[in-house]
Amino acid sequence: MTYVGIAVAILVVVGGVILGLLRGRGRSSVEDEREAPPLPGSPGPSDADLAPDGAIGTIEHPGEVVEEEPEVVAAPAPAPAPTVETPEAPAGRLRRLRARLARSNSALGKGLLALLAGGSLDDAAWEEVEDTLLAADLGVAATTELVAALRTRVAVEGATDEAGVRRMLREELLRLVDPAMDRSLADERVDGRPACILVVGVNGTGKTTTVGKLARVLVAQDKDVVLGAADTFRAAAADQLETWGGRVGVPTIRSERDGADPAAVAFDAVKAAAELEADVVIIDTAGRLQNKVGLMDELGKVKRVIEKQSPVDEVLLVLDATTGQNGMRQAEVFGEVVGITGIVLTKLDGTAKGGIVVAVQRGLGVPVKLVGLGEGPDDLAPFDPEAFVDAILD
Template sequence: MEYVVVAVVLLVILVAGAVGLVVPRMRRRAAPPTAGTGTEEGTGTEAGTGTATVEPPSTELPTLPDDLPPLVVEEKPAVEQPEPTAGRLVRLRARLSRSQSVFGRGLLSVLSRDHLDEDAWEEIEDSLITADVGIEATQVIVERLRERVRVLGTRTVAEVREQLAEELTAALDPELDRSLHTAPHDGRPAVLLVVGVNGAGKTTTCGKVGRVLIADGRSVLFGAADTFRAAAADQLTTWGDRVGAQTVRGPEGGDPASVAFDAVKKGIDDRVDTVLIDTAGRLQNKVGLMDELGKVKRVVEKHGPVDETLLVLDATTGQNGLEQARVFTEVVDVTGVVLTKLDGTAKGGIVIAVQRKLGIPVKLVGLGEGPDDLAPFEPAAFVEALLGGDA
């Protein structure tokens, strides 16, 4: 029995010793990492604790360099609404009258004489010729006026002035069609070709014509076919931006005919009313350049006929403008004249000379540098401004 007790005691001692050796080792073993946390260096584990930490996200905004350029927001120009063209020449009449005052006063001083002798009639002729009416036109006007004064026995200045105004108006042929053919037809826009020599104000006039059309309710697209002068395309684009019209342009030095063709095609695709094509300034004695202008017209006509070809003439060039007009007419069949800078010359009679010599109606006149200083030509209002004063 004693042996049994001793065996049990020894067994208990052995078990207790084994437990004492195993438990400390288990305590020294590292706890397994928590799922989703790191235990390696650089993962946020606290040294000596075996516990992983998660850094909260930073709320600080990144610092921008001090030398960044300022942010520039490009603003589109406000779209302007041009003033209606009805009666525009009447509103601009005072401006024309100021430049023609010497001419008007000179005529009226002669007409106020009690007796109009040969010397008086020669002075009237000289005044008209000086105003660039032209020798042939002047002779016809004066002869008709002399006959009316003789037959009617006119005596007062007002009566003679009225008769002169009637003769000048008749010389302008008020029955000529001065309307601009700008309405779309046959599923395509009307096409207006703007031509003229360097320095006549052609690109500016092209932009102003666009404003005239928009003021009268037409939608307009510009074609910048003056590819030899980058400033011309930029200038025309600016005119278009002001009134909300698109501008088709090509590379500098590119083919003008190609630009004109593309402009008309886009006009057809966008269903605009009128396409205005600005061409390069041509010197009438440069045969090659004139041939190129003819090419532009032929290429454009692959879409359909050109509805208007407007020749821009500088009123200050006087009779030289007639030679310019004649050559252009032979190349592109000019249908109307735009006479610019008429407020800056006392030679407004060039209007009569152009129409009498070439049979081409003056359709628009420029009377200043303002965007709306281009007016439809009205013969009676023009003559009243030419003579000055009221009828």
């Protein structure tokens, strides 16, 4: 019995050792399978191996998911810089504007040529010529002078064919428009400072738009320009001017307060232009009726305040060509208050009354320097007397 007990004990011990070895080998194979990388071409992780948000993870323990590093999201690209426009050169504008002027004033030229080349120029015919010129807003004095000159030339030269009449009419009209007048703009630095242009006019003539278009004319000529938004009565005026300037890369000096002192804004604009070493600063002013004494006095103040820092080199009066002779009184009053040096005629394409050019120049003794013939941003151009007369007669 003793040997039998010993034998049983030995068998139990040996069996336990063998069982332990078998269990250890089983755990190792399971861990090896868990840690071994997947073979090429083997299927990816199952749905059970995905984290709740869809990220791929490895299950180490029940209920625990180890997520991979999140994907780095690139920062959004910066917004592109605003595009600065390149304005059309003045030479190209003149060709285009001449064609428009010819269309709008064709009735004037055709009517005169038909009357003068009709072959029978009696007193009634000359009266009709005179009426045609008066209807074109040439003015009484200029009309009387032109008709007298034409009657003399027709009598002396005896020209009644259209070519001869056209030549005479062109020469006499050109003499009235006066090509000898200085139509240059003050757009160059003077004595180390920017030139200063003050733009004035009555309500509704398009001053702010004209200032914006004038900036484009000067930028096309490679000038460094600064704009001054001294129209502080219209809430949208400064915004409008800033938009015009921004399109061609021109800074606008303005006040953020509605109703600010326009003279102070103008002063700041001239000062800023000097600091920026600009070629020219253009000051926009509020529209005002010529019969409002208080408003006209304020305009005079704007000019005086500017002159404490810099001379005003140019005062441009913006006139609506469609107002005809009514614009003459406006021009006279503004001339008395701020000393007009040049005229800008807007909306010249909207009237056949091209004679207003002559009337304004003769009445004020100052030249028409710029004309507007459309709503486009580049529909403002320097006035060319010969192109103007030729357009009337085309």
